[in-house]
Amino acid sequence: MRIREFVAEDWSQVWPIVEEVIRARETFPYDPAMTTEQAYGMWAEAPPGRTVVAVDGERVLGTAKMGTNRPGPGAHVSTASFMVAADARGRGVGTALCRDALTWARLQGYAGMQFNAVVESNMSAVELYLREGFAVVGTVPGAFRHPTLGRVGLHVMYQEF
């Protein structure tokens, strides 16, 4: 597996990953009815942001987008989002994408990385982020409506570089 920059031709493999994740409504506060065009606009970051794919040969296993978390006086903090294909989970794809994003953000000169809305029931993501050096800054109670668990919290997570 290697990680490389996203190119438009990857979208035919990236969209099924994004679609499965947003339709499941378990891990991202995104509109689950988003179209492929809307999703492309949301996921394919223009500079200074960046979108990447994790590939095994020609096959896309996962994807990440990263960039500036807030404009103006907040622009020294980065953010990132990660999605892994359902049948590629549990093999370190998310970890590799997270480490790639952290390396990129450090090289860009950001002071830290913030995740604004990590679903607290998404234990594989929460544990991955904790292992990679993030801390839970706070949890907004019940801010995410999970299809089977009901209202669960959204963590704000942060790592200073």
Place this chain on the structure above:
Amino acid sequence: MRIREFVAEDWSQVWPIVEEVIRARETFPYDPAMTTEQAYGMWAEAPPGRTVVAVDGERVLGTAKMGTNRPGPGAHVSTASFMVAADARGRGVGTALCRDALTWARLQGYAGMQFNAVVESNMSAVELYLREGFAVVGTVPGAFRHPTLGRVGLHVMYQEF
């Protein structure tokens, strides 16, 4: 003073308030170089969001925008932002705008209201929100670069209805 819906003709009075606030870079993580056109697009909310003004006769003293904080599984939580003209501060305009937004959000059926980025050095805002029933859920350390204080934290604040 009364609060009413924002109409496009109000912009000639609202923009100077917004401009002073964003150029000061002390209270909002917004692009301080924003143009009046960009600011209009950012501040004048389309339904289901709402923008209001606090007026004394014909004069606009302050303004608020409010709406849904996150899409999809996060859409049951509202958010809001408030700005008060520099020479109208300390007279309860912010409190009136905050109460109006809370009343609106309750009537719309939201489950709570979240503020995503309250500058911790903005004590008048922090104290107002605490008085009106919000709690600090967490603080992202140093996430806001203040022009004189350096890096200060951004509070995430929340109130369940």
